[in-house]
Amino acid sequence: xxxxxxxAAEYPIDPIFLERWSPRAFDGSKxxxxxxxxxxxxxxxxxxxxxxxxxxxxxxHRDSAQWDDLVGLLMPFNAMWARHASVLIFILSDTMIQLxxxxxxxxxxxxxxxxxxxxxxxxxxxxxxxxxxxxxxxxDFERARTMLSVPTSFRVEAAIAMGRAGDKAKLPAEMQxxxxxxxxxxxxxxxxxxxxxxxxA
Numbered sequence: 001x002x003x004x005x006x007x008a009a010e011y012p013i014d015p016i017f018l019e020r021w022s023p024r025a026f027d028g029s030k031x032x033x034x035x036x037x038x039x040x041x042x043x044x045x046x047x048x049x050x051x052x053x054x055x056x057x058x059x060x061h062r063d064s065a066q067w068d069d070l071v072g073l074l075m076p077f078n079a080m081w082a083r084h085a086s087v088l089i090f091i092l093s094d095t096m097i098q099l100x101x102x103x104x105x106x107x108x109x110x111x112x113x114x115x116x117x118x119x120x121x122x123x124x125x126x127x128x129x130x131x132x133x134x135x136x137x138x139x140d141f142e143r144a145r146t147m148l149s150v151p152t153s154f155r156v157e158a159a160i161a162m163g164r165a166g167d168k169a170k171l172p173a174e175m176q177x178x179x180x181x182x183x184x185x186x187x188x189x190x191x192x193x194x195x196x197x198x199x200x201a
Contacts, residue, residue, distance in 0.1 A: 021181035027166035042125030048114035075138035086163035
C-alpha cells in the first residue's frame with residue numbers, strides 16, 4: 001500500500017513509518033484468514049523480556065457470532081465507526097513471568113511494553129498487506145475481562161479495529177476532517193541525553 005502523506009521525517013527512515021496511519025473509515029470487506037494470520041505471525045516475532053511473549057490476541061470477524069459481543073465492549077464513540085471494520089482484536093498481556101532460577105512466577109515489569117511491541121509489528125505487517133489498523137483504549141475493560149474469559153493474571157491492554165480503508169464521507173462530518181495522517185512531536189521534545197530535561201519556560 002502506498003499512501004500520499006505530507007508527513008516528513010527529521011532523519012532518513014523507511015517510508016512505511018510515515019505512510020502507516022490509523023484511519024477510522026473502513027469498507028467492511030472480508031479479511032481472509034491467510035492475511036489475518038500473516039499479521040498475527042508478524043506480531044509473534046516481536047521482542048520481549050526473557051522471550052516471555054506475554055501477548056495474547058482475542059479476535060472476531062465481522063460476520064461471526066462473536067462480532068456483536070466484541071463491538072459491544074467498545075465505548076460508544078469507538079463502536080460507532082469500528083463496527084464497519086472487518087476484524088476486531090483485543091490485546092491481552094500476561095502480568096506474571098517465570099524468571100530463570102526463580103521458584104515461582106513474579107510480576108512482570110515489561111508485560112505492557114512487550115505487548116506494545118507486538119502491536120507495532122502487527123500494525124506494520126497489516127499495512128504491508130494493504131490493511132489498516134486503529135488501536136483503541138476506549139473499551140469497557142471490566143466487561144471485556146468477563147466477556148472474553150480473560151484469566152486473572154492477564155491485563156486487557158487495548159482493542160484494535162482492522163480492515164481496508166473506506167470512504168471517509170461515511171463518517172460523521174466532525175470526524176471527516178480528522179481522517180488524515182497525524183503529525184508527531186519533534187525529536188527535541190522527546191529525546192534527551194543523559195537525564196530527563198525539562199525545557200525552560
